[in-house]
Amino acid sequence: MALLDLLGRRWALRVLWELRDDTAAPTFRALQARCGNVSSSVLNERLRELREAEIVTVSPGGGYRLTPEGHELMLALAPLDAWAVRWAARSLPEKRDRSNS
Amino acid sequence: MALLDLLGRRWALRVLWELRDDTAAPTFRALQARCGNVSSSVLNERLRELREAEIVTVSPGGGYRLTPEGHELMLALAPLDAWAVRWAARSLPEKRDRSNS
DNA sequence: CAGTATCCTGGACGATACTG
DNA sequence: CAGTATCGTCCAGGATACTG
Numbered sequence: 314m315a316l317l318d319l320l321g322r323r324w325a326l327r328v329l330w331e332l333r334d335d336t337a338a339p340t341f342r343a344l345q346a347r348c349g350n351v352s353s354s355v356l357n358e359r360l361r362e363l364r365e366a367e368i369v370t371v372s373p374g375g376g377y378r379l380t381p382e383g384h385e386l387m388l389a390l391a392p393l394d395a396w397a398v399r400w401a402a403r404s405l406p407e408k409r410d411r412s413n414s
Numbered sequence: 415m416a417l418l419d420l421l422g423r424r425w426a427l428r429v430l431w432e433l434r435d436d437t438a439a440p441t442f443r444a445l446q447a448r449c450g451n452v453s454s455s456v457l458n459e460r461l462r463e464l465r466e467a468e469i470v471t472v473s474p475g476g477g478y479r480l481t482p483e484g485h486e487l488m489l490a491l492a493p494l495d496a497w498a499v500r501w502a503a504r505s506l507p508e509k510r511d512r513s514n515s
Numbered sequence: 516c517a518g519t520a521t522c523c524t525g526g527a528c529g530a531t532a533c534t535g
Numbered sequence: 536c537a538g539t540a541t542c543g544t545c546c547a548g549g550a551t552a553c554t555g
Contacts, residue, residue, distance in 0.1 A: 316498040321422030323528070341537050352529050357538060366501075375537095382501065389497035396490035397417040400467075400483065424548065442517055453549050458518060476517095520553075527547100533540075 319366055324351050324359050329379065332369065333387060338376030420467055425452050425460050430480065433470065434488065439477030 320326055331339070331347045339347065345356050360377065363369035368383040379387070421427055432440065432448045440448065446457050461478065464470035469484040480488070 316494075316501070317422055317427065321418055326418065352531090353538070354530085354540085355528060358528095382504075386497055386501075389493040392490040392493050393417075396487055400417070400487075403483075453551090454518070455520085455550085456548060459548090516555105518554085521551085523550085524548095525546105527545095529542105529544085531541085534538085535536105 319362060322359065322362070324348055324355060325363065328356075328359055328363065329368070329383065329387065332377060332379050332383070335378055335384075338372045338374060338378045340376055344377060420463060423460065423463070425449055425456060426464065429457075429460055429464065430469070430484065430488065433478060433480050433484070436479055436485075439473045439475060439479045441477055445478060 320329075327348050328344065331344060341353075341356070341360075344360075345351055345353060348356065360369060363383075364371070367380055368386060369377055370380045370383075372378050421430075428449050429445065432445060442454075442457070442461075445461075446452055446454060449457065461470060464484075465472070468481055469487060470478055471481045471484075473479050
C-alpha cells in the first residue's frame with residue numbers, strides 16, 4: 314500500500330499530529346523544534362512528500378497546515394488510534410505481570 | 415508510535431490482509447506463496463512479531479489466523495482504508511490530467 | 516513443510532555545512 | 536528563517552543454504 318509508504322516514514326505522523334491544531338500553522342523551524350529537532354533535510358523531505366500528497370499545505374502566511382483531506386485523514390486515523398490505546402493498555406499490564414510473583 | 419513500528423514493516427499488513435478470511439488458516443508456505451514468495455526469514459520474523467503482539471495466532475490445526483484483537487484491528491483499519499481509496503481515486507486522475515492537454 | 520542462520524546490499528536517516 | 540547539498544552509518548529486507 315502506498316499510503317503506508319508515506320505515513321510509515323519517520324516523523325510523518327508526528328508532523329501531522331503537530332499540525333492537528335489548525336490555528337497554529339507553525340513555521341518550518343517551529344515544526345522542527347516541536348519534533349525534537351529533526352534534521353532539516355528529513356523534515357523538508359517529509360513536508361515535500363506530504364504536500365505532494367495534498368495532505369499538508371503552506372498557508373498564505375507562510376506556516377504549514379493540514380489540507381481538508383489532511384483533516385479527514387486524521388479522522389480516519391482515530392479508530393486506529395483508539396485500538397492502539399486499548400492495545401497498549403492490554404500489553405503493558407501483561408509485562409508487569411511477569412515481574413509479579 | 416509503536417503500532418506503526420509493527421504495521422509499517424514490510425509485509426505486515428499484507429499478512430493480516432491475507433488472514434482476513436478466518437476460515438482459511440493458511441500454513442506458513444501457503445502464506446508465503448500468497449505474499450509473492452517473501453523470504454522465509456522475513457515472513458517468519460513478521461509472524462513472530464505479530465504473534466507477540468497477539469494479533470496473530472497459530473490455530474490448533476497448525477495454520478495461522480487472526481486473534482479476536484486482530485479482527486478488531488482490521489475493523490479499526492477500515493476507515494483509513496476507505497480514506498486511502500478515495501485518496502488514490504483523487505490523485506490518480508490528477509496524474510492523468512497532466513498527460514491531457 | 517516449518518523455521519533458522521548467514522551474508523550482502525540499498526536506502527532511510529542523521530549531522531553538518533551551506534545558499535538565498 | 537527556509538531550504539538544499541553532501542556524506543557517513545546503520546539496519547531492514549532479500550537471497551540462500553541449512554536443520555528438524
